[in-house]
Amino acid sequence: MESIVTATYAVHFNEIAYLQLNEHLAESSYSKIFVLVDENTHASCLPTFMSQVAVANYEIIEIVSGEENKTIDTCTGVWEALSELEADRKSLLINLGGGVVTDLGGFVASCFKRGIAFINVPTTLLAMVDASVGGKTGVDLGPLKNQIGVINQPEMVLIIPSFLKTLAERQLQSGFAEMLKHGLIQKKNYWEVLKLISSFDAIDDLIYDSVVIKNKVVLQDPTEKNLRKILNFGHTLGHAVESYFLESENHETLLHGEAIAIGMILEAYLSHKLSGLSELELIDIKTTFLRRYNKVDFSSEDIKIILGLLKFDKKNSHGNINFVLLNKIGLPTIDEQIPDNLYAEAFAYYKE
Numbered sequence: 001m002e003s004i005v006t007a008t009y010a011v012h013f014n015e016i017a018y019l020q021l022n023e024h025l026a027e028s029s030y031s032k033i034f035v036l037v038d039e040n041t042h043a044s045c046l047p048t049f050m051s052q053v054a055v056a057n058y059e060i061i062e063i064v065s066g067e068e069n070k071t072i073d074t075c076t077g078v079w080e081a082l083s084e085l086e087a088d089r090k091s092l093l094i095n096l097g098g099g100v101v102t103d104l105g106g107f108v109a110s111c112f113k114r115g116i117a118f119i120n121v122p123t124t125l126l127a128m129v130d131a132s133v134g135g136k137t138g139v140d141l142g143p144l145k146n147q148i149g150v151i152n153q154p155e156m157v158l159i160i161p162s163f164l165k166t167l168a169e170r171q172l173q174s175g176f177a178e179m180l181k182h183g184l185i186q187k188k189n190y191w192e193v194l195k196l197i198s199s200f201d202a203i204d205d206l207i208y209d210s211v212v213i214k215n216k217v218v219l220q221d222p223t224e225k226n227l228r229k230i231l232n233f234g235h236t237l238g239h240a241v242e243s244y245f246l247e248s249e250n251h252e253t254l255l256h257g258e259a260i261a262i263g264m265i266l267e268a269y270l271s272h273k274l275s276g277l278s279e280l281e282l283i284d285i286k287t288t289f290l291r292r293y294n295k296v297d298f299s300s301e302d303i304k305i306i307l308g309l310l311k312f313d314k315k316n317s318h319g320n321i322n323f324v325l326l327n328k329i330g331l332p333t334i335d336e337q338i339p340d341n342l343y344a345e346a347f348a349y350y351k352e
């Protein structure tokens, strides 16, 4: 698979990824190499990864897995470990893990001694097609998603789909939600192909297509002034739902992609009401997501709290909550405002 070149770095796949990494390590005079993992990627991915990497010495730093640990406290722990292990400004941090490891590791690297180099090696489907590419790094603030962070690009991203062999089915489905989003915002044909996928066994080409779509958008607007906002389709309500479920004692936590899938149904309904998405496409979107992701029960109290969380969305400006809607599948529109009465209707549509 040909490497995908972004503005400042490249995304390499499979064997080429290891070749490029080894070449990069040979050429760059890093003082020390650190590999950030969580306990799962430590056990399932690190042995394979390091068996292919030509370095004699490296240090492993492990964090506890899970979104609830994507916090500044975890960063402090990693910064302390880097300091104790005598990392300096010429050190390299390799983030080997899912979106929590790549988001948090990228942020840790971007701030440590005002910035050290980092490389992302995503090990979940979600991180391969989305989180590891584009340079958004950061952590949550309490339950509020990604409130603290910076946009800073890695040295390279290495995508090795065979890591997915040990990933749980539910996690694969979660990542698939972001791939479906790529179809909805950019390419109807891709959406149609993805709808038919029933197994994740041979999806290297589709992972590649998703990275191409995301990269094309990011290249045109790296700092999210305009176009890049389209990648947030489903995320305004989706993040609020995810935040609420992270904290709520009455609900099991949702995975990122599961929350975003709910957000995409809700925002597709708003698109139908406000920006011309046809009823046929709305039904197509709802049935496609509900075929893959269990319907979640929301009480009216839940909905009230979720809507209260919208004010923390990062796309908000001047007191407005800005939504990405669809004119049709493949054609998004940004900075849309929603009349208050439509939120309840959108949840009612999701539930019916």
Ligand code: NAD
Pocket: 038, 039, 040, 041, 044, 045, 065, 066, 067, 070, 097, 098, 099, 100, 101, 103, 123, 124, 125, 126, 127, 130, 131, 132, 133, 134, 135, 136, 137, 145, 146, 163, 164, 165, 166, 167, 168, 171, 174, 175, 256
């Ligand atoms: P995650 O990092 O929590 O990984 C999911 C689980 O899978 C974890 O328990 C992890 O330990 C385990 N795991 C990882 N790789 C494995 C493997 N190969 N085998 C077995 N287990 C493995 O979650 P995620 O879904 O990868 O990422 C979600 C995060 O990504 C969220 O915090 C979200 O906000 C963020 N995100 C960021 C961006 C961005 O542009 N930066 C985009 C989308 C999502």
